[in-house]
Amino acid sequence: MSSSRTNGKVVPLESLGELVRDGESVAFGGGWFANHPMAAVRQLIRAGRTGIHAITVVGSVDMDLMAAAGTLGHLSFSMVTLEAFGLAPNVRRGIESGSLPFTEYTGLGLLIGLEAQGRGMPYLPYRGPFGSDIPARYPEIYATTNCPFTGEQLTAVRALQPDVAIVHALRADAEGNAQWDGTSGPDVEMAKAAKRVIVTCEEVVDRRVIVENAHMTKLPGYYVDAVIEAPFGAHPTSHVPRYAMDAWELMDYAAAAGDPEAIAEYVARIRNETEEGYRERVLKGRDKVLGALVDAAEVIEGAQA
Amino acid sequence: MTDYEIHELMTCRVAAEVDNDGVTVMGSFTPLAYASYMLAKLTHAKDAYLVGFDAVGMAPVQLSFTGAEASAYKGAVCRWGMLTEINSIHLANHGGVEAVSSAQFDGSGAINLSAIGPFEAPKVRLPGGAGAAEVIKMYRKMIAYFGNHNPRTLVDKVQFVTGTRWKVGDRAREEAGLQPGPIVVVTNLAVLVKDEDDRPFRIESVHPGVDVQTVVDNTGFELEVPAEVPTTAEPTPQQLDLLRNRIDPFGTVKFDFVSGKERLSYLRGILDAEWDRAAARVS
Incomplete structure (x- = not known):
């Protein structure tokens, strides 16, 4: 076990393309418009991975973007939707045309398949x-x-055993001990079921920070093979409490997604920029408001006894 | 009588099914269902136990597209993940009420959220059911709501059964180890109820201004029509005040009732208001 003073399992996002091979099955964490490992999704697209068998419980822009980019060879899901922004056009097109083989699970069935594997049951x-x-x-x-x-x-x-699980955490240390504060969705079950686990996180922290907040650790480091620091790594989906979903970027995505030419351009932009370039382009001057959306969200006061 | 819109009446009628027993899981942000749960919790069902996203034991929250998730955590007593939720709520028979909607629904209580046309090569690939396949079978009450009551949605037989109530009558449900409870369908025209396996849905009430024949003509499955069909209760001024001013000031529920070209500009309007409120905190 590496000490907190070494890099341990920490690798740059750019190495993701070497950690995931063409044709592997990959469980992607998050759910709804919350906490999908979008920096990793973008990096798999940049690395030109193909034939990926993606597994999602409730997927959204993550699955649709990979479908548009030609990353997917198969999709296992219980739901994929852009919610208020409509059906997921590229997943839809892939399935309707027969070009994207798929497996539709019931939601509980998929989670129980992951649980079985995590418990070592057939x-x-x-x-x-x-x-x-x-x-x-x-x-x-x-x-x-x-x-x-x-x-x-x-x-x-x-039992369902993905080759790889990729999940996005609030923070992790060099040993891979990973913490969530808001939505963790299926992340822990996916990690426990997979052969290899990659944690992307908003920030890599010293072990001391993990220890001080040990009640927030949902994934102990012995499960984790690689840790990648990816600020705004769930964007344009949310990572509460850091930032809300970027509904405006999602609206632009949905507008492009239905049009083959526009979505090809959208994908090409991502392919031709670094993750840092993406943040600069999409978040410049907006990152603070995405955070403030979390602060502005209201509980109805005086309602609770 | 206070002026109200149809989505408000539907919200109040769904809210009436929410009670203090069991747990309500909200899943993704479906505004009408969310508004109903909040309204119930602020009025007749203060002890309703709500779970939204991974926030367990939520306080009632104000609805917004970008803030629903964050607000869920602010008043919650516990944070779980999906597997703990299904093991502790659905599979443990603690599921009380969950309101669902679907592309197709039929007179047996089956929903289709999978495909229109052949499953392997569909004409329209739908989003999939997430937990709905299990939820509508396991929960004490199955609530389904449809903003557009027509025979293409309320069909004789769904083309693909994503999930179904399976056992409907209380005795059949209890014998199968399930919680007894009805199927209640709330549409823009009427309320339909089914509580026996071998009997069709009956019209429980029609909304003000809707005649029974319109409901029958727009329903693709057989309906039982009682001799006297009452009128659905209208929202009270107190309910409307809560919905408009405290629960849903941005108007998210109405979004699902706006069609065509106006839909996108309506959504943009809500999102602009959400952005402006947040941006004011930054400067």
Whole structure:
């Protein structure tokens, strides 16, 4: 185990292309418009990775951008949506045209598949989504089983082991001990299930900072293979409490995403700039407001007893 | 009578289903559902237990597109992750009420959030159901809401069953280890209820100014029409005041009821207001 004074597992974002190989399965953390590892998504696109089998529970701009950039070879998901900004046009186009092979999980099924792997089980049973057409589509994932004691009919979900999990944390130290304050979504389950784990984070900190806030550590370092500092690394999705989702950038994305020429341009811009260049271009003069959106969000005062 | 808009009546009717029992999980930011939960918690269901994003035991929050997530954490008593949530709420039978919407819904209580047309090569690939497939089966009450009640949405049979209530009647549900409770559908025209497996949805009420035949004509599945169909309760001045001034001053709920070209400019207007409020804190 490296000491906090060495770089330990810390590597630059630019090395991500060497840590993830073409054709591998990669679980991407975050959910809704919250905390997707977007700096990593952009870097995989810059590195020209292809054939990636992406796994997401509730994906959004992360999956659609990779679909647009030709990064994906397969998509496993329980939901992908741009919410207020519409359906995800490039994922949609890929599936409707048959060019993007996919696996649609039920939400709980996907999480339980990850949990099974994380616990070293070949599968886990649960009181499943009876009546849903999804399980019958995927006999290699879902099966019917019975409780050995009562005979009750249950749904079995096969363990799901991604080659890599990429999750975005608030902070991590050189050992890979990673902390979240707001939304962690499926990040921990994905990391526990994957063969290799890459943590991107808003900042790399000394071990002392982790120890002082030990109750916020959701992923202990022994799971983690690489730590990458990526400020605004979830942008344009949120990383609460640091910054809210950038709805304005998402609106621009959604406007481009439906038009093949415009989205090709959008992808080319990302491909041809560094992550630092991206921050400079998209966040200049706006980063403080994205943070202030978190501060401005209101609880309805006086409502609680 | 106070003037109100249809999304406000629907919000109040969904809110009426939220009670003090069990846990409500909110998932992604769906304004009408969020507004309903907040309204319930500020009025008749102060002990409603809300979970939004990974914020557990939330205080009621003001709705905004960019701030809903952040505000959820500000008044919450606990922070979990998705797996702990499903293990501790859904699978542990603590799920009380969750309101869903879908592209298609049928008279058996099935939803389609997957595909229009063949599943493998669809005409329209829909977003997918996330946890809905399990939630609508497991939760005590299934609430579904539709801003546009028509026979293309409320269909005889969904083209793909993303999820379904599975067992509907209280006894059938209890025998299957599920919490007993009805399916309640709230649309822009009426309220439909189903609480027995072998009986169709019945019209519980029609909204003011809507006649029963319009509801029947716009529903793709069989409806039971009672001899007397009451009118849905209108929002009270107190409810409207809470919705307009405290819960949803930016008007996020209405967004899903704005169509066509106006939709984008309506959204832009809300986001501008959210930006301006935040920017004022920076300068």
